[in-house]
Amino acid sequence: MSAAAKVVGLISGGRQFPLLVARGVKDAGHRLVVAGFAGHTNPEVYALADVSRELKLGQLAKLVAFFKENKVQEAMMAGSINKPGVMDIRHFDARAVKLLFSLKGKGDDAILRAFTALLEAEGIAVIAPQAYAPGLLTPPGVLSRRSPDEREWADLRAGARMARELGRLDIGQCVVLREGIVAAVEALEGTDAAVRRGCELGGPGCVVVKVVKPGQEERADLPSVGLDTVRLMAKGRATCLGVEAGKSLFFDLESTVAFADKAGIALVGLDQTELGQDPPAD
Numbered sequence: 274m275s276a277a278a279k280v281v282g283l284i285s286g287g288r289q290f291p292l293l294v295a296r297g298v299k300d301a302g303h304r305l306v307v308a309g310f311a312g313h314t315n316p317e318v319y320a321l322a323d324v325s326r327e328l329k330l331g332q333l334a335k336l337v338a339f340f341k342e343n344k345v346q347e348a349m350m351a352g353s354i355n356k357p358g359v360m361d362i363r364h365f366d367a368r369a370v371k372l373l374f375s376l377k378g379k380g381d382d383a384i385l386r387a388f389t390a391l392l393e394a395e396g397i398a399v400i401a402p403q404a405y406a407p408g409l410l411t412p413p414g415v416l417s418r419r420s421p422d423e424r425e426w427a428d429l430r431a432g433a434r435m436a437r438e439l440g441r442l443d444i445g446q447c448v449v450l451r452e453g454i455v456a457a458v459e460a461l462e463g464t465d466a467a468v469r470r471g472c473e474l475g476g477p478g479c480v481v482v483k484v485v486k487p488g489q490e491e492r493a494d495l496p497s498v499g500l501d502t503v504r505l506m507a508k509g510r511a512t513c514l515g516v517e518a519g520k521s522l523f524f525d526l527e528s529t530v531a532f533a534d535k536a537g538i539a540l541v542g543l544d545q546t547e548l549g550q551d552p553p554a555d
Contacts, residue, residue, distance in 0.1 A: 280304045281405075282345035282397065283322075284336070285314045286352025289524060290402070290409075290497070294351045295321040297405030306343045308336050313354050330354070333388075337395055348392055350385075350493045351402040353463075385493045401492045403522065411498075413518035416526070417533045417540040425480055425513040425539060428453065432482030433515065433543055440486030446496045447483040449511070451475040464498075465505055472509025479511040484543070485520045499524030500532060507536040518542035 281303045285291035295318050298305045307314075307322035310330050319325045326339050340348060389399045403409055415421070421429060428450050435455060436448045445459030449471025456479060457471030464483065472479050483496045498516050506514060514533075516523065519542075523529070533540050 278302050278304065279346050280306060280344050282306045282308065282340045282348035284348065284350040285309045285318045286354045287313055287315050288353050291315055291318045291352035293406040294349065294402045301405065306340065306345050308339055315352060340397055341395065345397055347398040347400050349400050349402040389492060399492050409522045409524065411516050411518045411521045411523040411542045413542040413544045415541050416530055417538065419537060419539045421513050421539045421541060428480035429482060429513065429515040429541060429543065432480055433484055436482050436484045437487055440484065443486065446486060447481065449475060449479050449481050451479045468505045469509060472511050477510035479509065480513040481506060481511055482515045483521065484517040495520060495522050497522035497524065500529045503529050503533050503538060506538060513539040515541045515543045518544045
């Protein structure tokens with residue numbers, strides 16, 4: 274390991290994000306230490322690790338000890354976790370229980386902030402995972418061939434305001450609506466389930482909006498969308514997706530735009546200026 278190389282810890286969940294991050298760490302010449310969780314972690318990540326360990330959710334003391342044993346200098350979190358599984362505190366160790374019950378709020382952001390502070394108190398710097406997987410941030414503007422129509426623009430703006438208020442309460446990041454009427458809000462079940470439910474209740478023409486929570490800990494759990502999201506929308510006959518530009522992750526952008534164009538779905542990277550003005554003229 275060269276003098277410039279570091280020991281990087283990856284707390285890995287599922288899907289492709291942790292795999293992209295792991296590859297980025299190795300391409301940068303760093304030593305990769307992976308902590309994974311049975312039933313949650315993408316198993317392909319382990320093959321890239323210099324050392325790895327599979328833990329159970331809630332084994333906080335073992336996670337910290339594992340990182341310190343391997344002299345981890347900086348750590349990051351990437352990938353999806355089945356959130357209902359996180360709530361089973363029967364498997365939490367004493368340190369995790371103490372952390373959880375020290376919090377006034379029990380939302381995702383409150384827990385992640387406390388966990389981040391705990392790692393940093395142990396001398397482990399916490400960084401944003403996208404540092405090792407650049408190019409994933411959502412670009413601003415209309416990304417698809419089709420622009421939203423007047424009704425969809427109105428729903429995008431209304432949905433963004435609603436999603437911010439939802440996020441302000443640390444509940445979720447996503448809202449599904451049609452004609453200004455909310456069909457679903459994201460909570461513990463996650464975005465995919467919220468989209469399915471929203472499309473079932475709202476019917477054809479639903480708009481899906483996903484934004485960063487106000488004051489969110491941006492080193493973890495940024496809003497993310499991709500091909501799977503848009504496929505779900507097409508199945509539910511939703512017609513428009515808006516995701517906050519510059520602060521949200523967009524996976525497989527090129528193939529997702531191609532799929533959206535075939536399905537007639539409008540994709541928009543929402544920014545502050547765009548949300549506050551009339552839709553641009555065609």
